[in-house]
Amino acid sequence: MMEFRPSLSRKIAGWSLLVLGALGFVLPVLQGALFTALGLFVLRHQYLWAHRGLGWAGERWPNAVAKVEEMEGRLIAWGDRRRDGLRRLWRRG
Template structure:
């Protein structure tokens, strides 16, 4: 059974990564597939379709999962720092 854990921050990071994916597929500078994969991985605890997508990725590339988990944590830490920074800016005014 899949345990869905809703979190606005994870949804924001996941959908932002997935939005950058198609842009990266068009532009040669951004790795589009990696952004889509990261977005699906971040959303795996939010939606059933994303959980199924992660299972496909895990079955095909099992060594990739630890690297993606590290990137996921890095992205979530970055959003924490930005939220803290913005709260500090807003509270000063």
């Protein structure tokens, strides 16, 4: 079962990456498959079709998808720590 987590900023980032991916399939200077895979990764909790499409990227680059998911977890934890630190600073003032 897929868990939906709606987020406007993730939708904007994901769709931007998909547009870059589409341009990358036409322009030789951009990596179309890479941007498409990143766009699907960002949108995977927004849309069911993106969640299914990420299966394609997982088959093509099995180790890369796991590493990106691990990096996402670390970045979220880092952001939470920074947010908590700012909240503590704000309460002191």
